[in-house]
Amino acid sequence: MACWKLSSMLMALLLAIAAGPGTTRPVVAATSAAAHLHFYMHDVTGGPSPTAVRVVNGPRGTFGNTVVIDDELTEGTSPSSASVGRAQGYYMVASVSNLELMVNMNVVLTNGLYAGSSLTVVGRDDVSTPVRELSVVGGTGQFRMARGYVLWKTVTPEILDLEVFVNP
Helix, strand or coil, X not given: CHHHHHHHHHHHHHHHHHHCCCCCCCCXXXXXXXXXXXXXXXXXXXXXXXXXXXXXXXXXCXXXXXXXXXXXXXXXXXXCCCEEEEEEEEEEEXXXXXXXXXXXXXXXXXXXXXXXXXXXXXXXXXXXXXXXXXXXXXXXXXXXXXXXEEEEEEEXXXXXXXXXEEEC
């Protein structure tokens, strides 16, 4: 998305300026400053190519239902938008009375400035709340040992808007 690209380019420019002229150090954007990423997660539960599949049925009602995901992350809400990466992990219904999920996933970035890096996201998703906050508890590559949070919003039942704020 334009916001993600602009933020990444601005970060790289600021680090290049800070490095000063004549330096031979490589500039790595996420090593010394906060990063802001924005993308959409396509949690496709039906059709011929689902990316979210229920693997456990809970013992009563929906409590305990567990879904494994390998969801596409894109720059825009359209499934044909440019791919940013994948969200891989699972979520389960963790409340006996409400639709509240326990989410555990890796955000694997495959394109853009952070390609080859990943973030680990864990947290509670109360789907009745318009904006949920989940924790970034680690990462790999440029996000090794990262900490931060994700603002998670439902666009449609199968599209989530993720804004990631991370301190590498």
